Amino acid sequence: MYLGLDLGTSSLKGVLIDEDQLLLAEASAPLSVERLHSGWSEQNPADWLAATETVMTALAAQNDLSAVRGIGLSGHMHGATLLDGADEVLRPCMLWNDTRSHAEAAAFDADPQWRDITGNIVFPGFTAPKVEWVRLHEPEIFGRTRKVLLPKDYLRLWLTGEAVSEMSDAAGTSWLNTGRRDWSDPLLAASGLTRDHMPRLVEGAQVSGHLREALATRWGLPTGVVVAGGAGDNAAAAVGMGVVKPGQAFLSLGTSGVLFAASAAYQPDAPSAVHTFCHALPDTWHQMGVILACTDALNWYARLVQSEAGSLTAGLGALQAPSDTLFLPYLGGERTPHNDATARGAFLGLDHATDTTAGARAVLEGVSFAFKDSYDALSSTGTRIDTLVAVGGGSRSEHWLKMLATVLDTPIDVPTAGDFGGAFGAARLGQMAALGGGVELATAPATERTITPRTELKDAFVERHARYRAAYHALKEAL
Known part of the structure; x- marks a missing residue:
């Protein structure tokens, strides 16, 4: 064992x-x-x-x-x-x-x-x-x-x-x-x-x-x-999911948010604010886009409205075109692509019709747009993403996964039930160390289902993402 x-x-x-x-x-x-x-x-x-x-x-x-x-x-x-x-x-x-x-x-x-x-x-x-x-x-x-x-x-x-x-x-x-x-x-x-x-x-x-x-x-x-x-x-989570070869990537919806892509070569691009790190296996590296508040942003909103994050996402129903309310999820600064420790969160476009559900939807949209910024930054470095697996607590929300697939315009695989997080990957590395190598670590979990983009909503999310980016720069200028 x-x-x-x-x-x-x-x-x-x-x-x-x-x-x-x-x-x-x-x-x-x-x-x-x-x-x-x-x-x-x-x-x-x-x-x-x-x-x-x-x-x-x-x-x-x-x-x-x-x-x-x-x-x-x-x-x-x-x-x-x-x-x-x-x-x-x-x-x-x-x-x-x-x-x-x-x-x-x-x-x-x-x-x-x-x-x-x-x-x-x-x-x-x-x-x-x-x-x-x-x-x-x-x-x-x-x-x-x-x-x-x-x-x-x-x-x-x-x-x-x-x-x-x-x-x-x-x-x-x-x-x-x-x-x-x-x-x-x-x-x-x-x-x-x-x-x-x-x-x-x-x-x-x-x-x-x-x-x-x-x-x-x-x-x-x-x-x-x-x-x-x-x-x-x-990197441990990547080992747990078999994300160790070029083209393989995962999306982690945890306290922070991570878009992680494996690479067989060292190919840094520091100005993009993409992280270029060593992987857990020899002679391999990886690149990451990191957002500092992912489910943390949803949990913050849930506390604000005295609710539970799970009940907020469960009540959203079918995926809709983005609302007029914008949320910037920079509650404690941001990394990719802004490298801005002083950035802070904001709700914009509130009106009399904005209720708790609309606010929850705006929070999910804002975090999704932050992931899109990271996705674009990785793409600008030449990083290839052929497969994308979703993990972390936020991946339990079907609504959020559909939103992310549409915003990123990329299908998202959901693994079969199981634990593919850092502890599982660490255990795999422990097995390799104990046996002196020769253990297949890179077995990917079976896919339970694939979430595909909602093509009829793509243009609406593209337009709202552009407004999201403009809102960040306008807010920075104002403050």
């Missing part, structure tokens, strides 16, 4: 699979986010360890874990977990959607070497500008920092005692030479750091360490269980 642990923003999830990669059990534990100021987003790493204990206890209650041979890790990217010389956490982890370091990111990005080496814009959500913010605003903490770890890699340190990261997650720090798959000494020096501050690097299916004996005994696992390098959340 093989175990996958996925450290998400709102929960930590664990799955157990057998030798044939069939799901045996799953468990999760909730996590909360602290937002003390506008643009801030933090978690206490101690909560990650407590959540792991909860998940492992639940899995052990469901199954005999003595047959587990490998563990894979996945997690939300870009977080800055700062440790002192005793591996004690120095401050709460600044998360991927924390945009307080926008000034620091802009200063780094103004130096051409950052884009030249990493292949990406230095986004405020990335790790390097967060650490620079700490250096400037919390110098005492920066001075005590001896290790900088990404969230899942702090979990690895606790599990194995090893400070290790892997290529897909490291590519989101702004310190990795993405083409060479190695830390960049010049970029680390520009941050006041050296390689000694960084974890050792492995590929996603390589062994990064072994589970500590005390934890193995507590949870009923055998000694010597290997822990794979794993992957950042999106």
Whole structure:
């Protein structure tokens, strides 16, 4: 058996699979986010360890874990977990959607070497500008920092005692030479750091360490269980869905929104604000368009109108032409294609007839148009999308999938029931690490159905998307 642990923003999830990669059990534990100021987003790493204990206890209650041979890790990217010389956490982890370091990111990005080496814009959500913010605003903490770890890699340190990261997650720090798959000494020096501050690097299916004996005994696992390098959340999800070859892509409708396309070559285009990262498998890369508020925008609206997101989408009925109400989903800034940490959300075109249902429809349309911006950005780089699979909590809404297929003018495949998220992909990587290769990871899930574009509504959505883009620029000018 093989175990996958996925450290998400709102929960930590664990799955157990057998030798044939069939799901045996799953468990999760909730996590909360602290937002003390506008643009801030933090978690206490101690909560990650407590959540792991909860998940492992639940899995052990469901199954005999003595047959587990490998563990894979996945997690939300870009977080800055700062440790002192005793591996004690120095401050709460600044998360991927924390945009307080926008000034620091802009200063780094103004130096051409950052884009030249990493292949990406230095986004405020990335790790390097967060650490620079700490250096400037919390110098005492920066001075005590001896290790900088990404969230899942702090979990690895606790599990194995090893400070290790892997290529897909490291590519989101702004310190990795993405083409060479190695830390960049010049970029680390520009941050006041050296390689000694960084974890050792492995590929996603390589062994990064072994589970500590005390934890193995507590949870009923055998000694010597290997822990794979794993992957950042999106690369792990791609492994879970078999999105590892050119032309394959997926659409993730989670807290954030991701359009992920696999690539066999390193082909960066930083000005497009498309992310170009290493994939979880050797000699492969991927490109992503990222929007910061996807289901998060719908959940925000549901709280505003004192309803539930599921009931709001369930009441929308058949897909219609877009309404006069526009919603900009930039509740905490935006990445692709705007690279704008100061962008904020807005409702436009409200009138007396606007009700709760119209507002919900506008929110889904606004997020769909944000995906269209990412789709166009990826297309401009030459990225090919032949197949598109939808995953994440938002993919349970048939109405939203029909809207997205129409807005993107691309059929969307819905996989058969199952878990194809980060935890499942991490478990697959754990299996490969335990067996030393030779495991077929890239098996795509069977398609339950395909959502096709509503061609009669295409022109109406094209026109409304143009208004959406104009509204963003007009609002930026006004503010």
